[in-house]
């Protein structure tokens with residue numbers, strides 16, 4: 413459809429909503445397969461060079477499109493790089509489950525948009541925007557549509573999920589999960605590991621509901637570093653009171669929630685230590701994570717999000733997915749007053765983590781399943797081994 417006739421079209425300013433999606437789709441079909449492949453290879457190589465062993469790709473009809481996800485998964489399968497898991501963001505009502513299966517995606521969700529973003533005033537809010545009292549944002553899926561999608565995904569045995577940023581959007585996702593659990597049983601819903609992307613603005617009761625139903629919170633601490641600063645975008649859009657309740661990392665962890673922290677690239681960079689640093693230095697100090705909790709959320713958290721409980725740790729029997737870093741100094745740091753059972757006594761032999769007050773540690777080698785995907789020379793020099801091949 414012509415974008416000019418769609419909601420959100422603006423001839424001079426930024427285009428949003430349906431018009432934005434239509435323009436993206438029109439642009440995507442013009443990307444040549446060879447350029448797409450080059451972009452995939454460059455992205456995977458960049459991830460490997462920064463210690464990333466696995467990428468969760470949030471695709472969808474208006475994000476990268478079906479060809480993009482299909483080709484990315486095929487490229488990743490025969491490239492010595494990070495393991496890629498695909499999510500397809502299209503509702504079951506639109507045929508999303510069949511499409512996810514056809515594409516080889518492990519979830520029908522990801523960037524399945526319940527709402528938009530705070531920057532463009534399209535995140536769905538309970539109360540109006542502080543800088544536009546006439547608007548509560550946009551919502552693209554109703555509570556009923558969310559429930560229908562999750563029910564269908566649960567019955568089909570595939571993980572579902574949503575992009576939800578504003579408090580109204582997050583509340584509707586929580587309500588949808590609870591409604592499906594009432595119908596089909598909490599155990600079944602928990603076993604699928606549905607997820608919510610971003611979840612920037614959560615009320616206490618919604619955290620409790622999502623935690624109870626085993627939903628993974630997939631969040632981006634660098635959002636807080638970008639937008640949570642005094643006078644920043646959150647302050648402008650939401651006013652101080654609401655801005656101080658954003659990206660509730662510590663609240664989620666202390667409620668027993670499953671948290672995975674990541675980049676949402678291209679919104680924030682694929683730089684794991686920057687993500688860990690942002691999580692430990694939250695603009696709202698009580699929401700800062702301990703270094704260990706942040707490290708777990710950046711490593712195990714991603715694997716748990718896709719149902720792999722024993723992965724993302726370095727121990728006998730675990731897959732050899734790991735990265736080697738050059739770091740100036742290790743420390744055992746508990747940056748805040750959150751309750752911790754992590755002993756800082758050296759006799760406890762708690763492994764240290766790099767100090768993060770300065771530049772990020774430098775990745776010198778990355779291994780996936782024992783195979784070197786970055787830093788072969790370093791690895792060979794240090795170990796005399798080439799790494800095993802898959």
Ligand SMILES: [Zn+2]
Pocket residue numbers: 522523575609610
């Ligand atoms: Zn998103």
